[in-house]
Structures are given as C-alpha cells and as structure tokens.
Amino acid sequence: MQELQGIRPRELARRLGFPPSTIYRRIRNGELPAVRFGRALVILADDLENFLKANRQEGQEDGRGRRRSYGGGKVEAVSKEVGNV
Numbered sequence: 214m215q216e217l218q219g220i221r222p223r224e225l226a227r228r229l230g231f232p233p234s235t236i237y238r239r240i241r242n243g244e245l246p247a248v249r250f251g252r253a254l255v256i257l258a259d260d261l262e263n264f265l266k267a268n269r270q271e272g273q274e275d276g277r278g279r280r281r282s283y284g285g286g287k288v289e290a291v292s293k294e295v296g297n298v
Contacts, residue, residue: 219257
C-alpha cells in the first residue's frame with residue numbers, strides 16, 4: 214500500500230506566503246481537492262501537484278523584454294517538499 218503524503222491548508226498557506234483563507238476558498242470551491250481525516254483537513258501531495266500543474270501561469274514580458282515569473286520557484290519547492298514528507 215502506498216504511503217499517503219500531504220500538507221494541511223494552513224501550513225501550505227504559510228509556506229506559499231498566502232493568507233489561509235485563499236487556500237480554504239480554493240478547497241471550498243472545489244478547485245483544490247482535500248481529504249478530511251476526522252477533524253483534520255489534508256491536501257494530498259498528488260492532488261497538490263495536479264492543482265499546481267493545471268493552474269501554472271507562464272511568465273509574461275514586463276514591458277522591457279524580460280520574462281516575469283509568478284513565484285514558480287517557491288511553489289515548486291513546496292510541491293517537492295510535500296511529496297517528500
């Protein structure tokens with residue numbers, strides 16, 4: 214049986230630098246899958262990875278010919294961390 218790996222919404226918000234309400238809103242709207250274990254709400258690593266891939270924003274030019282990214286490094290680091298917990 215595969216070991217389940219995941220992260221709680223507040224911890225994910227803290228690591229990404231978002232308010233927890235942003236994560237909980239995505240869960241409530243059905244955009245980000247989460248599993249309830251008793252009273253604990255957990256976002257499974259595979260679901261987080263799929264969510265991030267589906268919502269990835271490519272960098273855009275900043276008007277000076279340079280590409281801007283949208284926190285991809287931080288998001289990818291958290292995604293890898295959650296998968297390795």
